[in-house]
Amino acid sequence: MAKITLDNLAHSYLPKPAGPEDWALKELDNVWVDGEAYALLGASGCGKSTLLNIISGLVQPSQGRILFNDRDVTHAPTAERNIAQVFQFPVVYDTMTVRENLAFPLRNRGAPEDYVRARVQTIARMIDMEDRLERKARGLTADAKQKISLGRGMVREDVNAILFDEPLTVIDPHMKWELRTQLRALHHEFGHTMIYVTHDQTEALTFADKVVVMHDGRVVQIGTPQELFERPEHTFVGYFIGSPGMNLLDAQIDGDTARVGGHRIALGGQYDAVAGRTQIGVRPEYIRPANADSGGLPVTIRRVEDVGRHQILRAEFEGTGIDAILPEGAGVPADATHLAFDPAGINVYADDWRVAPRKVTAAPHREAV
Amino acid sequence: MEKTQNNRAWLLLLPMLAVVLFSAIIPLMTVVNYSVQDTFGQNVFFWAGLDWFREILSSDRVHGALGRQIMFSGIILAIEVPLGIIVALSMPKRGAWVSVCLVLMSLPLLIPWNVVGTIWQILGRPDIGLVGYTLDSLGIDYNYTQDALDAWITVVLMDVWHWTSLVALLAYAGLRSIPNAYYQAAKIDQASRWKVFRYIELPKMRGVLTIAILLRFMDSFKIYTEPFVLTGGGPGSSTTFLSVDLVKMAIGQFDLGPAAAFSIMYFLVILLISWVFYTVMTNIDKQEGM
Incomplete structure (x- = not known):
């Protein structure tokens, strides 16, 4: 040995x-x-x-x-x-x-x-x-x-x-x-x-x-x-592990928020200035459908796939596909037009490599895998 | 689906039947015809029953030829198969030398049989041949036209030169089909070179080697041209193999009856041995397909 x-x-x-x-x-x-x-x-x-x-x-x-x-x-x-x-x-x-x-x-x-x-x-x-x-x-x-x-x-x-x-x-x-x-x-x-x-x-x-x-x-x-x-260290890990893989969205990072196409999304930590192509990665497990009042990213919902154990919500934001996993039996609320991200489940990537936050403000908690 | 029944389809077989008739059945029946009749010329034949078969079966001359034939096939198989495997094992597995080796190995196979005989006939001559002259200069008394042992050595050497590459090429093809993982696994298992040969290469070559042995056996058992050109069956009858003897009997002496009986038995022997080989080979396939 x-x-x-x-x-x-x-x-x-x-x-x-x-x-x-x-x-x-x-x-x-x-x-x-x-x-x-x-x-x-x-x-x-x-x-x-x-x-x-x-x-x-x-x-x-x-x-x-x-x-x-x-x-x-x-x-x-x-x-x-x-x-x-x-x-x-x-x-x-x-x-x-x-x-x-x-x-x-x-x-x-x-x-x-x-x-x-x-x-x-x-x-x-x-x-x-x-x-x-x-x-x-x-x-x-x-x-x-x-x-x-x-x-x-x-x-x-x-x-x-x-x-x-x-x-x-x-x-x-x-x-x-x-x-x-x-x-x-x-x-x-x-x-x-x-x-x-x-x-x-x-x-x-x-x-x-x-x-x-x-x-x-x-x-x-x-x-x-x-x-x-x-904490996938590389976007490939996020994409390769998990079914479906991690969602990636181009974003600008500003302290503890990310700006995605003019919308602000709260992050789970404080970030320094990030150089290179910046993206945020969120696993489908950390995304929930929401209505207009509760905020989040406005999306077009395409369809819901039933894969047995849970349902996968396929949505689209400005041409980028976003997948979310719905807990068993939850379904999609009729007034859902937005997707809400759990701040603790968001990772920041610069040129495909993960950027660690200066300070963590929200610990991840997994509800469903 | 409904099967169409049309007996006129049998007519489509007629051309094939005609070809087989002229190429095989009619000549064979002529031979059978000769083998049971006798003649004193003028194309007058009378019934001889199985006399010719009895004569051939008890003929010392045919026994001698059969013995020599079996010995010859045995010797060349015992040399060519191991030698071919050794050659195949030492051939390169990749790179430019592969094609060079393959071409060199195929050369002897491309030479017409009577030319092979002529080449060796000249090579072995003590007066002008490279091999014969060199041996004699070295003080070795070598003369394949007068010494039975020398004649045998020359005939065997010629066959080995001519046909070993067939065995080598077949064995090489077998070796090439072994996935690399087997060699890697053997390394991991710390198998010696001999064990790699014994437990990986030899079992994987078994199929092609059976074919090689079958081909070499059949070819050597009916060998005619090369010894005929080289020694003419001599000295004496020391290199008179079955087919050489048969031709002598049929065309030299014009003993059509005995020669016909001889051919039929020759044919049956080859048929029998081929059947044995076929059975052995299909059994191997069955075991492998299990």
């Missing part, structure tokens, strides 16, 4: 990267705490798999260092790093039985046979394949094969970290939930450092202690699910 430090790390797949667009991974300086479960979340092609492969040693970074417990492993081969990794698509050794597959990483390291037996049994129970241990892996279904891959990733107890590269892509939805719960349980039991790559926010938020959001080769925020929800 190890703390992982990324020191000034960057990677390009081109031999001579010129512009910033040539870098698959832009400069990173992060410390991944020993024993935490991280989820690496981002859209396809944002560099999350590259980062994972650099950590496991399958890819050599173009610049920077990577340290396990303060030992430089930048140029160490995968075998020396003692890492387990599970890939997106099942990798099983077809000609071996399920038992031999699970025992393979242990036997390659010369583990004693009775230990291998016991350990394989434990893992088999966890992935629910005890009854199929003596079967050849060849004829199994895709999700059974992926369970073997997961099992092979978890069979070694002494690994520095376990890396998962979108491992549940091929698994049935109901199995997904179960396996993720088992991974969580395993993490609690053994305390491995785990890094879980995914583009599914639900998966990330339910699996991880800390979610690392990546965008365009950069880590834009590392935080707990709650931090990502309440």
Whole structure:
């Protein structure tokens, strides 16, 4: 088990990267705490798999260092790093039985046979394949094969970290939930450092202690699910996490108020002068329909969508769409022409990055997510 | 949907039937006809029953040719399959050298068979051939026209030179289809190079290797042109394989009856072996599709 430090790390797949667009991974300086479960979340092609492969040693970074417990492993081969990794698509050794597959990483390291037996049994129970241990892996279904891959990733107890590269892509939805719960349980039991790559926010938020959001080769925020929800550090985090994502409105900031198209909106804190393109971001959870008397932003209400658990109100302000989430059974009042924002739920962004207030005057309180 | 029943559609099969008739059925029936009759010339034939078959089955000459044939196919398979795999494993996976390698590997396959025979016939000649002359200068007594072992070595070498690249190309195609994740997983699992070969590459190549073995077996079992050009079946009958012997019997001696019986049994042997291969291959597919 190890703390992982990324020191000034960057990677390009081109031999001579010129512009910033040539870098698959832009400069990173992060410390991944020993024993935490991280989820690496981002859209396809944002560099999350590259980062994972650099950590496991399958890819050599173009610049920077990577340290396990303060030992430089930048140029160490995968075998020396003692890492387990599970890939997106099942990798099983077809000609071996399920038992031999699970025992393979242990036997390659010369583990004693009775230990291998016991350990394989434990893992088999966890992935629910005890009854199929003596079967050849060849004829199994895709999700059974992926369970073997997961099992092979978890069979070694002494690994520095376990890396998962979108491992549940091929698994049935109901199995997904179960396996993720088992991974969580395993993490609690053994305390491995785990890094879980995914583009599914639900998966990330339910699996991880800390979610690392990546965008365009950069880590834009590392935080707990709650931090990502309440204080997105980058507009991408606001947009990518949450359903629907955060609303963004161009605004001018003036102390503790924002001016949006001539209307004043109260903020949850005192701000200094803000430079660059200024926007306010409000999650749909912090917006309520209101009538003309109670103030807010005058909007055109387009429609209300029922997504089961709650309703989503789709409105428009001077050509910009605004979504609001209505609590269950609340409905839209007949005289609603405005949208009211909870000051505590408003964040201020300059050139897509969050600006922290000088002084907080209203603490956020969540009513519905 | 209502199915239209029109028996005149069968007429559409007639052209195909005519082609098959002339290309396969009529020649085959001629051979069958010869195999059960005898003649003393003047195009007069009389019934011989299964005599020719009995004669061929108990003929030492045919037994000898069959033995040599089996030995030849066995030797070249034992050399070409492992060698082809080794070549495929050492070929580059990407970059400009891939095309260079592929072209070089295909060259022997593009050369007409009688030319291959001629090339090696000249190469091996002790007076002007590169290989023969060099060996003799080194004091090695090499002469493929007089020494049976030398003749065998030359024939086998020629076949290996000619056909190993087919196995290599097929194996290479099999290797290329293995997703990178398998190699990465093997690294993570700390599998040795041998285990990567044994548990990833070999199982993934199984399909193409079966085809390679089938093709090489069938081709080598009916080999004719190259040994005919190179050694003419000699010295003595040491490199007289089944088809060389068959041609000698049919066209050299004009023993049409025995030769016809011989061809039919030759045909049946190949049919039998191909059926065995086919069954084995479909069984593999079934296992993989499970």
